Amino acid sequence: MIVDFDVAFGDHVLKGDQYVGDGVNRVLYLHGAGTGSRRGHHLLRNALQQRGIGSTSFDCIGHGDTGGTLAQSSVASRTRQAQAVAAARALPEPLAVFGASMGAYNAIRFTQSHHVDALVLIVPGVFTPTAYEVPFGPEFSAVIRRERSWADSDAWDILSRFEGRLLVIAAENDATIPREIPERLVAAATRAQSSRLHVVQGAEHNRLWSLLAEDPPSFDAAVDMVADTLNGGRQ
Template identity: 70%
Template sequence: MTARIEQFGVPYGDFLLRGDHYAGARSNHTLLLHGAGASTRHMHHLLRNALQERGVGTTCFECVGHGETGGLLAQSSVASRTRQAEAVIAARAMDEPLALIGISMGAYNAIRLTQSHPVDALVLMVPGVYPPDAYEVPFGPAFSAVIRRERSWMDTDAWDILARFEGALLVVAAEHDAVIPLEIPERLVAAAGRARQRELMVVEGGQHNRVWALLAEQPERFDAALGSVIAALHKGR
């Protein structure tokens, strides 16, 4: 079967947010939010293609400073990334309640989106979280100074936000993540006391930027992990 992928662009200030939609039977409510650094939507084709093959469609766009959207990272911030996601949700008339897949920094954006949109499923992969005083700071030296404070993530508002979440939650951690300490995924799951379902999946041997590629080397592990993602997305509904 030929994959059905629709390219799109969404205006956001002086930028055009470039993205694509992988069509599926349940197609227009799942948004994937990529991470920071050099991340692009194309880095997640392996996961999105596997989901599409199983009937789960996804939408993903590149934030300002990334990929085909272009611009400089200094022209964006964590808060701007959330607003960019809101622009895409509105422009694409995405069905609500939403299902959100957030990767690394994108996990925090997904958590923040539960404050402004109905969300019934959260899949947070190698999740990063940030203190409120870093939220509006443009990416660059000032932002780095805030988040490099010792255990700055302890002051995040993510715990309190997730405490109000009532949908399905799956947190995927990498065993050997040199960026995100395991304490963060553990605390996120613990915080979501009102969630309909909550689960922590630790990928044995996984690294921050190598989870699904590692799993793909062992099809049985890949299928099991993918099944957990799909189950979370479905149980949200």
């Protein structure tokens, strides 16, 4: 069962859905930037639901069914939008937070305000703190396009305090995210209960789960890895 919902956020209405699991539904799934939306993550969410694991996701401002313009948002606003959804939907803690691309940085930031015991970061992007509150647009692009602007991200420091389970899934042929980022994220999580980097061979930034789906055993193995990060498939 999939349940649609609306959450008021300022002058906007965030459109989302919950893939209902068999028990407690504690997964919050955050999509990426560009043309990303929650619907682009159906393959993984559906596979988890079939294993009894529910998830909640929504379209950030400027994306998907929520609409609006990107200039009305920022990376920081995306974090606040996620916090609003978690509160409105009364998601139980400890949370398991998934983040894809830009959403990975929002997921990492989420650990500062909520009890999170599992992080799944997929083709993860991270950002310099100076870009956090800058509205999306030319000024934001100028900040993040500086060479290695991500190197001074606070993501490393935040993850150094994370004590839950961390899974980072990277694409072998990711032309957007340098391999150093997922490697450094795992290395930073020195206090994590567990940390693992899984590189999907042949995958690209925007073609990871769809590629895995072409080989069901590989797809199932990757989904099992995600479920294990959620503590052996606990909902």
